[in-house]
Amino acid sequence: MKTTRLAQLASLAVVGSMALAACGSDNTTGTTSAEGSSSSASASKSAATECFSGTLTGEGSSAQKNAIEEAIASYTEACKDAKISYNATGSGAGVKQFIAGQVNFGGSDSALKKEGKDGAKSEVDQAAEMCGSPAWNIPMVTGPVAIAYNVKGIDKLTLTPNVAADIFAGKITTWNDAAIAEVNKGVTLPATPIKVFFRSDESGTTDNFTKWLHAAAPEKWTQDPGKKWTGSGEGKPQNAGVSEGVKSTDGGVSYVEWSYAKDNKLGMALIDNGGGAVELTSESVGKAVEAAKADGEGNDLRLELDYATKEAGAYPILLVTYELVCSKGKDAEKQKAIKAFLKHFASADVQKSLEEIGYAPLPKAMEDKVLTAIDAIS
Structure with a gap:
């Protein structure tokens, strides 16, 4: 189609x-x-x-x-x-x-x-x-917002909010770091340097991703959420730019809208908010959307998403356009x-x-x- x-x-x-x-x-x-x-x-x-x-x-x-x-x-x-x-x-x-x-x-x-x-x-x-x-x-x-990665030797990856926050803040710098290994037991992790890419333009994807980091890892990600990136890494314009950055870089990682991760055949991390590792699927995202609270009046349908949810099977990093x-x-x-x-x-x-x-x-x-x-x- x-x-x-x-x-x-x-x-x-x-x-x-x-x-x-x-x-x-x-x-x-x-x-x-x-x-x-x-x-x-x-x-x-x-x-x-x-x-x-x-x-x-x-x-x-x-x-x-x-x-x-x-x-x-x-x-x-x-x-x-x-x-x-x-x-x-x-x-x-x-x-x-x-x-x-x-x-x-x-x-x-x-x-x-x-x-x-x-x-x-x-x-x-x-x-x-x-x-x-x-x-x-x-x-x-x-x-859904995927944490998309391109690392030779890693076919499956799980991240917790705390580990993700340290990666995107530049505190974890190699893929075989002990903190990543702790949540990926049995996986052989390479010593490849981590290369973070972020949205250089003001972005709702950045806003929602940092809302997740701030809500689910408040002690690690203390910056206020917003459309402008405040972490580390190299800026690229729009979803297409960061996707291409990851795709062309061994060790690359970014936050990117799901369809771009799929189109570029990037690895996508499972997310463990505390209720077990959850794969990004339509069903796991739908479960999270259903739990959202109305935050508007009448036909103004703004939503309040629960980024810190620990509900089993709910994928917590998502945006609603x-x-x-x-x-x-x-x-x-x-x-x-x-x-x-x-x-x-x-x-x-x-x-x-x-x-x-x-x-x-x-x-x-x-x-x-x-x-x-x-x-x-x-």
Whole structure:
């Protein structure tokens, strides 16, 4: 499925890129765009899909790039007059572009911040000002974060939060360190130097990964979580950059969204939060998402994830990518288009298809809430 749809995207990318340029973004790195197909298969799908005619632009999270590519391709395959572009520049850029009104929707791996810094208005307040109504955080993509590694001689690796914190803080510097050996008994570990790669751009993946370190290893990782990296290592831009850094370096390790680890055939550590080593799977991530608490009001569906969970079988390092939307926009037709596309993105069929490329579908209870919120956009 992915190969077919990405081929379609490649052949039609020019139209979407022009639409995004017209919207005022200077950074076109990672832009995904597509125009609908007129095939008979598309016609049959369009009966079940609410279509719009025109353009939509979005920007932000690179963690959801592969997922939104799938959703855009399947939507525009059914709706030939729809043109959708998404610029995967990172969550920080997505929030800024959304607040500035430069895109129709944003993508962020962290909900809009309720508190401002140094006397500045909060992201929530800035977004509401731009929209003329409250902005909503709508969870759409569940993206597990893998601790991805490339070490000759290590086929299976388990890490605890404390050991991971020391690795990413630069305190553990070789793969045969006693602390790593302690949680990998029976595994022959090489003396290869550890090479940490981190996101050089402001990133929701960084935010969520450091939230896990801070919550699960508070004595080791004392820095406040945030979108800007405060540990050690070498910076690379976006998920693609850190994945390539690890792939090309014996001893390399990074935190990266699951689909990128899979695409680059990187090793992925099992995580032991205290309830036993857990492999990253759709099921283990779904178990963690189901335990998340609501942290918003009404249709603002921000979530509070439990990064320190010790529940057996729950994979604790994950992010939820939110689509940032105006609850009531100034352009009614554009709001209808956003509703139509997001309803498709949140549908059970599309969510299920995302498993093939390294995402976990929204749990049923969350899917129902998301669809209710989307219906309320006006």
